[in-house]
Amino acid sequence: MTTAISWQEEIRRLAQERDAVILAHNYQEPAIQDVADHVGDSLALSRIAASTDASTIVFCGVHFMAETAKLLSPDKTVLIPTAQAGCSLADTIDADQLRAWKAEHPDAVVVAYVNTSAAVKAEADVCCTSSNAVEVVNSIPADRPILFLPDQFLGAHVRRQTGRDNIEVWMGECHVHAGISAADLRAQVAADPEAEVLVHPECGCASSAIWLAGVGDLPSERTHILSTAGMLDTARGLTAKTALVATEIGMLHQLRKVNQRTTFLPVNPKASCRFMKMITPELLVRCLRQGRDEIQLPPEVVERARRSVERMVAIGK
Ligand code: 13P
Ligand code: SF4
Missing domain, CATH: 3.40.50.10800 (NadA-like)
Structure with a gap:
């Protein structure tokens, strides 16, 4: 008698068979985040890609992130579940x-x-x-x-x-972050004046957040302009009832995991990146089974691009 296994078990089995580490960006669908070995922001994932012992890196994120992993580990196989996952920025x-x-x-x-x-x-x-x-x-x-x-x-x-x-x-x-506007932020703060406010610096409202804080429309001591990793660090220590989050909505999953006291609400619930959401469980299974899509880069690009990334990775070490 055979027992059916879940897609998560199938992914873990295939990853082991392929000697693959699965990395997922904070903006991935929660199910993808939960099946990955590591979840993080672009910097944390770049560092893991640079130091992993696994012979294959499966990048659940967008194409430039998988390329960055390849630059840091040119001798490893780097896969992304679909090469169509681009980035408008x-x-x-x-x-x-x-x-x-x-x-x-x-x-x-x-x-x-x-x-x-x-x-x-x-x-x-x-x-x-x-x-x-x-x-x-x-x-x-x-x-x-x-x-x-x-x-x-x-x-x-x-x-x-x-x-x-x-x-x-x-x-x-x-297009996702630019679409989180000052008007969205102002309306949410007016509806919830006691909330903490976490804003990614890519947002259209980031400058307005500073300005609104300056003129007293936002609580300056409760307004934080942060990367996704910075948001997680700050979220751990929050005691407020609610926090308004201005970034891609995938981020809410990790925020809710690290702090169950605070309710995390999106400033714009439509701020979903269609490129990040192209990575599905089906494509992840296909990726691990068929070894696609593989990142390949011209050697003359790798050499020069790697220097720029390595200089970054070295700063703050
Ligand atoms: P992080 O650098 O905070 O991971 O966010 C970058 C981003 O917008 C990825 O799309
Ligand atoms: Fe690119 Fe999507 Fe990130 Fe925007 S949210 S910067 S489109 S990957």
Whole structure:
């Protein structure tokens, strides 16, 4: 007699058979997060990808994240359940556009958010994530001009935090975070004036959150501009009844896991990334069974892009 096994058991069995580690970004569907070996933000997952002993890395996230894992572990097999999982922010700049921008600013240091293609990273000096963007920029001598790309809202956040005025910012945006507006935030805060407010710096409302806090419309001591990893750290210590969360809604799963005292509510419940949600249990099973889709990068890109990512990973170690 055979006993049916669940899809989760099948995934664990296949992962073991393939010697694979499964990484899932905080924005994945809860079921994918729960079956993964590690869940985290882009920086944490990059670090795990760089240090894992497994011979295969299965990246449940979007394409640039799997590419970053491949850059850090070029000898390992890196798989993503579907190569169609792109990123609207990464698509706002390509390598030709960056070369043209650099030509206009030949003395500048180029800081690229990890939400970029490997070809763009190859043209950058150093990468950053939303967790370490301020630290990375602070590591650059104050008199050196900086080109920061591709997210305009994260760029504005970095300018504010570092107090530097020699940062040129690419005017890209993520359609999900740009869609979380100041009006959404204001309406939610008005409905729940005692709530803590957690805002990802990619959000359209991040600058407004600072401004609203400045004029007293938001409680400045309860307004936190944070990466997804920063949100989790802050959430652990919250005692408030509710927290309003301005980022992709997948994040709520981990927040609710780390703190059951506080009710975490999305500032915009429609803020769902269709690229992140392309990763399904069916595609994860297919990925582990058939070894697809495999990330492959041209060697000349790998060499140069890896340097930018490794410089980032080394900062703050
Ligand atoms: P983190 O860098 O906080 O993981 O978020 C980046 C992001 O928006 C991924 O899409
Ligand atoms: Fe890209 Fe935005 Fe989706 Fe993140 S949430 S993967 S930045 S489109």
